[in-house]
Amino acid sequence: MRLQKLIILFSFIIFLSFAPKVFASTIVIADITTDTTWDLAGSPYIIQNDKHVASGVTLTIDPGVVVKLSQGNLLWIDGKLLAEGNADNKIVFTSIDDDSYGGDTGDGDSSTAIRGWYGVIFTQTATPSILKYIVEIYTPQS
Ligand SMILES: [Ca+2]
Numbered sequence: 236m237r238l239q240k241l242i243i244l245f246s247f248i249i250f251l252s253f254a255p256k257v258f259a260s261t262i263v264i265a266d267i268t269t270d271t272t273w274d275l276a277g278s279p280y281i282i283q284n285d286k287h288v289a290s291g292v293t294l295t296i297d298p299g300v301v302v303k304l305s306q307g308n309l310l311w312i313d314g315k316l317l318a319e320g321n322a323d324n325k326i327v328f329t330s331i332d333d334d335s336y337g338g339d340t341g342d343g344d345s346s347t348a349i350r351g352w353y354g355v356i357f358t359q360t361a362t363p364s365i366l367k368y369i370v371e372i373y374t375p376q377s
Pocket residue numbers: 332333334339340341342343344345
């Protein structure tokens with residue numbers, strides 16, 4: 236009886252270690268109006284309408300973070316963007332329909348045609364920003 240319980244527990248642990256990786260995700264609901272960091276724990280970050288990083292405000296994106304935007308959406312930088320990935324942990328900007336980065340975010344069907352987002356746009360009020368090791372896919376610019 237005791238052995239049986241142990242076997243069940245052991246099987247459960249094996250099951251957990253093979254379970255699909257669950258991604259946390261963060262829906263960006265408002266413009267960024269205070270200095271903010273997007274970290275791996277909150278990745279992927281989902282943008283479903285155009286969002287602004289306000290003038291005078293810094294958005295820092297940590298290495299390895301995935302940002303996913305809906306069809307035609309823009310991330311406007313009126314302030315500052317510090318997005319410094321590295322060779323092993325690039326920062327990815329892609330479509331909300333792209334399951335290859337950050338897992339499924341919405342439709343659950345990776346075979347759906349991927350709709351393009353628009354871009355990251357720096358406006359006249361933007362201050363010098365840093366972008367390193369960035370992947371931008373499914374935009375007209377990519
Ligand atoms: Ca999907």
